[in-house]
Amino acid sequence: MANGLTIGQAAAFVGVTIKTVRHYHRLGLVAEPERDGSGYRRYGSADLLRLVQARTLAAAGVPLAEVGDLLDADPERFAASLDDVHRRLTAQVEDLIARRDTLHRLAQGDRALLPDRACAVLDRLAGLGFGPDYVATQREALVLARALVPEIFDTFLTRLEHSLDDPEFVELTKRGLDAASWNPDDPRIEELASALADRLLADRTLLETPTPSQNRPDASARYGLVNHHGEGQAPSIARLNTLIETNLRAAGIDIPHQ
Known part of the structure; x- marks a missing residue:
């Protein structure tokens, strides 16, 4: 454990798949850690923290294209960005409710x-x-x-x-x-x-x-x-x-x- 976690262990600890971790790497949301002497990438606590933050923002509805900027934002810009995401999610929720109501009414011809x-x-x-x-x-x-x-x-x-x-x-x-x-x-x-x-x-x-x-x-x-x-x-x-x-x-x- 002192040498860090493998990608499989890190994914399991954070609650995502290995494929998701690699996707985060490709998008630049989480930097790939250095390889150890055996050629394995080892994830430390800072890497896990970044993974948890990215996973949490994505699960909250923040588009992955915006997650990286949010993770690197100062507190004021972070709060403003979350407010914007909240407004967009609220609009999406209202749209979904309207669609659900239309489906319910559709049952009546x-x-x-x-x-x-x-x-x-x-x-x-x-x-x-x-x-x-x-x-x-x-x-x-x-x-x-x-x-x-x-x-x-x-x-x-x-x-x-x-x-x-x-x-x-x-x-x-x-x-x-x-x-x-x-x-x-x-x-x-x-x-x-x-x-x-x-x-x-x-x-x-x-x-x-x-x-x-x-x-x-x-x-x-x-x-x-x-x-x-x-x-x-x-x-x-x-x-x-x-x-x-x-x-x-x-x-x-x-x-x-x-």
Whole structure:
């Protein structure tokens, strides 16, 4: 022991592998000790101290490229460098937490693509008795709205939240779902469209579209992809939505034409 430790012994004492010790040597973090008469490098207490310091900093998240400078820094620069490392590690931790939360939400399908407020609206729909197919369609519409017209997404959510607070609108909407089985020429569709438009017009401020969205050259196409999503398989629902839009335009609401 008086002549020092072999690289294997030093690695075992410090708690790293021989490969790690050699890597530290290559990076210049720890100087290679002199060889003894037998040709072996012998590690003394100073070498072990340097190995322990390098291993500790690396384990704490300090990039190996910065470990050497830290080991040779004065106390003031050492403290400042550790503060910088701490900030970077905190940012990494926050990023990892966000990724973990996204993975958790991913287990719930498209909810990974929506903020909590939108998910709460979907939960309310289910709680109000709307079926899973309708909730799924609304989820898809929200995903499309957030991607295609992000500038009106919050307004869109506010309109939905307000509508769900209106028991009459909720019942009319459920009746609209029943209309999927009606003939597109059924006169009840016109009556239902008029009633739904009246409920929407009860608070006209919720129907206002932000100017940036209106000025898009493709505003009509974006609007159609969101507001007419899911109606392709039900001609009566398509007619119902078209009649609602016609009634809103007649009342002075700027609804893009398809």
